[in-house]
Amino acid sequence: MAQSRPRATMKDVARLADVSPKTVSNVLTRAVTVSPATRARVEAAMGELDFVPNYSARGLRNGRTGMIGVALADLATPFSASISHHLIDAAHSRGLAVQMEETASDPQREHDLVTRAQTHLVDGLILNPVRLKDSVVEHLQHLPPLVLIGEVEQHRTDRVYVASRRASREITGHVIDQGARKVVALGTSGALDAGATATKDERTQGYVEALTEAGLPVLPELQASAPAWTIAGGAAGVRRLIDQSVEFDAVVAFTDSLALGALHALHAAGVQVPGQVLVTGFDDVEHAAFVEPPLTTVHFDHQAYAEAAMELLHTRIENRSLAPRAVKIEHTLAVRRSSSGRPEGFPSQRGE
Numbered sequence: 001m002a003q004s005r006p007r008a009t010m011k012d013v014a015r016l017a018d019v020s021p022k023t024v025s026n027v028l029t030r031a032v033t034v035s036p037a038t039r040a041r042v043e044a045a046m047g048e049l050d051f052v053p054n055y056s057a058r059g060l061r062n063g064r065t066g067m068i069g070v071a072l073a074d075l076a077t078p079f080s081a082s083i084s085h086h087l088i089d090a091a092h093s094r095g096l097a098v099q100m101e102e103t104a105s106d107p108q109r110e111h112d113l114v115t116r117a118q119t120h121l122v123d124g125l126i127l128n129p130v131r132l133k134d135s136v137v138e139h140l141q142h143l144p145p146l147v148l149i150g151e152v153e154q155h156r157t158d159r160v161y162v163a164s165r166r167a168s169r170e171i172t173g174h175v176i177d178q179g180a181r182k183v184v185a186l187g188t189s190g191a192l193d194a195g196a197t198a199t200k201d202e203r204t205q206g207y208v209e210a211l212t213e214a215g216l217p218v219l220p221e222l223q224a225s226a227p228a229w230t231i232a233g234g235a236a237g238v239r240r241l242i243d244q245s246v247e248f249d250a251v252v253a254f255t256d257s258l259a260l261g262a263l264h265a266l267h268a269a270g271v272q273v274p275g276q277v278l279v280t281g282f283d284d285v286e287h288a289a290f291v292e293p294p295l296t297t298v299h300f301d302h303q304a305y306a307e308a309a310m311e312l313l314h315t316r317i318e319n320r321s322l323a324p325r326a327v328k329i330e331h332t333l334a335v336r337r338s339s340s341g342r343p344e345g346f347p348s349q350r351g352e
Contacts, residue, residue: 168206187254234261
């Protein structure tokens with residue numbers, strides 16, 4: 001029986017590439033810039049030797065694992081998939097591996113992740129808490145290297161965010177400018193402070209501000225809940241409005257997933273978009289530009305969002321004494337055919 005070849009070490013790679021072990025380490029961690037030619041030589045040696053980095057041994061020497069944790073509320077949504085992809089890419093470019101977790105609105109899962117970071121099983125965390133009051137961040141005095149993403153506003157840790165309230169006000173104002181007068185907010189129960197999540201609260205506030213600025217009434221029946229912020233949830237929310245004979249001429253959905261569900265429900269009911277009802281989303285996931293009709297939505301750079309979060313965490317791991325920082329990712333409106341033209345509304349609304 002043939003004996004297996006001994007596992008290659010960093011010294012073996014250094015010897016074959018004719019560099020120092022420190023240079024091999026720099027290639028792995030990207031902590032120091034290495035010339036392209038040297039990097040290529042080291043990576044070729046790694047491939048020839050089937051070298052696999054021993055992160056646990058590195059951790060014993062420098063107190064780090066080379067692993068970070070990322071926790072999102074729902075990994076199944078198109079937005080989470082996009083952000084996860086870019087976060088993993090950004091981590092790998094810095095020599096870090098990623099452990100993904102889905103918190104599913106369960107604060108205990110956040111607590112478990114923070115405990116892992118405190119016991120040095122991961123070097124730091126990127127979290128997307130649903131509500132700050134439920135989050136472990138609000139209840140722990142000594143936090144590990146940590147970056148929050150999303151609309152949860154706090155000043156204890158680094159965070160990356162989009163101006164959700166302003167974006168919601170702008171996209172609601174857009175459909176009003178197109179002629180909509182009975183605008184549905186899809187993704188809120190209508191109560192601004194009754195257990196609302198941070199994102200829901202911000203986007204509802206922006207919606208209300210746009211209606212108020214336009215002199216339009218804020219009607220409870222136009223603030224539509226959804227069983228979940230998914231495509232199926234958006235479809236269910238709009239079907240409920242149709243079944244209840246609620247009259248509307250625009251739907252401002254709080255995510256693209258909700259908007260895609262709204263488009264499905266409206267099409268199934270024989271309602272024309274944008275001829276009778278305008279529809280908009282939020283996040284500009286890949287699906288938005290390819291659905292029929294193409295979806296108007298709030299656009300921001302997902303890669304820049306992930307890069308900012310990873311850079312904040314990488315810097316925080318290196319220096320935990322820095323003051324907390326907040327990075328805002330700019331947004332624009334991606335105006336497409338789902339909101340083009342003046343909506344006629346449902347047949348019962350015409351001629352009003």
